[in-house]
Amino acid sequence: MENDATPRLGNLSAARFTSQLLAWNDRLSRNLPWRGDRDPYRIWISEVMLQQTRVETVKPYYSRWLQRFPSISHVARAAEDEILKAWEGLGYYRRARLFHQACKQIIRDHHGAVPDNPEAFRQLPGVGPYTYAAVRSICFHDPLPAVDGNLKRIMARILALSANGSALHRTVERTLATVIPVHRPGDFNQAMMDLGATVCTPRDPRCGECPISDSCQAHFSGQVDLYPRPTKRKPRPHVPVAVGIIWRDSQLLIRRRPPEGLLGGLWEFPGGKVEPGESPEQTVVREVQEELGLKVQIMDRIGTVRHAYSHFSITLHAFHCKYTDRGAIPQNGSDYRWISWDEISHFPFPKANHKLFPLIEGNAPPRDQQL
DNA sequence: CACCCGTGGAG
């Protein structure tokens, strides 16, 4: 019972730990666009954008998003293309799609406001353990540790925890649940994230600037760089890909990717993987025939770009194409569109395709593209 | 639980 009243972190009392951390936070916390805000919608979207994404990357997206979608109902009313266009370049596009779905559910089931019922909020699509704890602690003062990579790294070092992965996550969650100050849980979480981002960094941590280094077991033993223990990483295969810019008069053909999976819902130029023994030109002709039922001929070679995704990388070859068959032309719809080059900025495209844009502009299609 | 899911910056 007495231990519950004065929980400890190794040889460090929880009260001392939190007071030192919050004092440091009050002096040196970063001035971020969402800092000091307690509005659930704005904190929520900031947390979703920040998932696996750096603060400096998020800042301009966050600002533009709130201008374009000032409230949940603005999100719920928007078409998915508008949502994805606002998210274009941020990556992990399913985050945007799930947030869109969640906002529509809120309009339908929760009178248009982020539900203050914790379970109702937790059940919304895209709201996982971290986002739940972050929003609840910052906006509703629930004493929940928002366990992200920063908190895991900091606690692994303070307590010299050799576990990693889900075991480390559970230990950190359980430990901090008894430590987080009930009067400032949101500040505690944000202070931990600031500390992890600016002082207790993955590489070359600035232990000399750390408010709690005097009680850090990893620092005491001079082995800060051993924590947290790295997890196994899979090698990232490389895949050659070829696409065609298919022209019809002054318009070109784009298609929408399926809603699930890689780059779900974004638009792209038709094409596919280069099979073994196949030239990129052959790939374009084959893929366009297989997927669109369209016979095309390769015209000019546009260029080649490289791009790395989260778990594989590609070399992307692009070619201007023309018909060799007037039949079976794809019609404008939800999956295919004929657009002028000037319209292309209205559609959300993956980064790999954006790398082709200047090459296409600087290499205009031949005038005699038609049969 | 292992795997999938983007992008950009740092070193």
Added chain:
DNA sequence: TCTCCAAGGGT
């Protein structure tokens, strides 16, 4: 050029 990895969630 290459590796690591950042305020995770869904399946």
